[in-house]
Amino acid sequence: MSKYQAALRKKRTELVLMYPFVLLGKIAGYFFPLKTQHRHFLFFPSADIGGSVKVNAEITECIAKEKPLIIFSKKPRNNKFLPMFQQEGVRILDLHRYIDYKWYHFVNFFFRGVLSTWINRAEQPVVFGGESLFFYKIIPHVKKGTRRIELCHLNTWFPFSLGFIDDMDQRIFSTPKIKRDVERQYAENHLPQKYYDRLLFIDNKIDIPPLQPMNTAPPLQVLFVGRGAPQKRVHLIAAIAKAMHQADEAVHFSFVGDVDAILSPEVKEYCTLYGQITDAAALHKVYRQSDVLILTSAYEGLPLVVMDMMARAKVVLSTNVDGIPDYITDKENGLLITETTEAGIVEQGVQLLTWLIRHPEERGRIGTNAYTYTKAHFSKEVFDAAYKQLLL
Known part of the structure; x- marks a missing residue:
């Protein structure tokens, strides 16, 4: 049976x-x-x-x-x-x-x-x-x-x-x-x-703000938003931040979420920890100030933060897992980490962020493509039309 x-x-x-x-x-x-x-x-x-x-x-x-x-x-x-x-x-x-x-x-x-x-x-x-x-x-x-x-x-x-x-x-x-x-x-x-x-x-929908000019001034602002759950593997982001700090790269890492216990005192010295932000306006301000969203998850669907950052023409850098490649095409509207070992993920993450630092024009191109993708897939007009066709 x-x-x-x-x-x-x-x-x-x-x-x-x-x-x-x-x-x-x-x-x-x-x-x-x-x-x-x-x-x-x-x-x-x-x-x-x-x-x-x-x-x-x-x-x-x-x-x-x-x-x-x-x-x-x-x-x-x-x-x-x-x-x-x-x-x-x-x-x-x-x-x-x-x-x-x-x-x-x-x-x-x-x-x-x-x-x-x-x-x-x-x-x-x-x-x-x-x-x-x-x-x-x-x-x-x-x-x-x-x-x-x-x-x-x-x-x-x-x-x-x-x-x-x-x-x-x-x-x-x-x-x-x-x-x-x-x-x-x-x-x-x-x-x-x-x-x-x-x-x-x-697709779900999000509010899509007007397209803003890309910030190209150093340092590169890299952001993590999420829970400190094991599948998020925040310790790998901390390792990437440490490697780039030791290489004296023009980059700054920020963390939003309950990750304080995961990060070492050394990493905390040169990173910004916002803790949990519940106010939407405050959270969106952090999004605007950032250039890159980084995710090193073991598995992932499509977090709302990915949609929100794409809607602000930011670069999403994520492990190539589960639902992420349904939305992110490498070097087109985002960047994908294809390595699967933890050491490989850290190494490739460092390489891709360094590439963005060296090529600010690519950061602008990828961000603009992300924004265009968002308008075509996550807008209120697309969402409402799909559900009205089903329900009315």
Whole structure:
């Protein structure tokens, strides 16, 4: 039995066992209908700070004139992005108090019935899930003809969602890497072409400022932004900074994030440590003051900082891992470290930064190409047009 068949069997068993509670909810939904009319039903986990949540809010803004109904299903940790969802015409139902507790999970089953009745009474309903587990639980209960669309930023839930792919009309992925991951899953389960035809990649969007003149005055300002997590391998950036300092190159390194414990006292003497910056304006000021973003990650999707720096015509210097080469073409709109050993990464990183110091005109050319790429792929116009075509 394939993993797909096992996931289907598990889903069907659960549907049978929960049916009495779902049926009761369907009846309740009929006698207690929504007081507002909606065609679009958006299922999101919460309004906590995060990249995927920001994208959910941007999708909400894109179709706000359609007066969608948002259903939050997870207990929030901070809910600080809630104002981004509170837009004119948008109604929000936060159900986490009822459906996010396993010790009375039958209430969750009940609300699946209630919500599916509300959805089924709408004309040409559209159900959209943005990283929401509850979305998968709802879609088996909605009427035939409902458009069911999922957005994936991570492959974390792919084993679980495999059992629901028959219930989804479209699966959207925010990076080509994530789309390839699910294509491999389909191939391993010998699934037919019709499932591949439902897969779609749409880039996220960012605010793109006007193109500014490139700074060519020394020193070369090199920036790292991110967490001090092991996969980021910040110690390799520290080693690059040390080697260039010892070579007396005209370069300065800055770090944004919780990396203080990773850097040695020696490196800290000739680097700038900003710590964690939560204010967007302050962070963007650091971006503007920098020339190069450096990443030495062991694996990476597409960090928002890469998009932000490309949008400011900065040079992205990154290890050639996972989703990075889907966006960065070496010596065209960025620089790629192709070495895989730690010593090789440090050596090549030093070589490429030295090349940028010696060739400021190349820094300008690459930065301008990065900006042009950003306008073509990450703009609000491109993002909104793609999602409106899907949802409206």
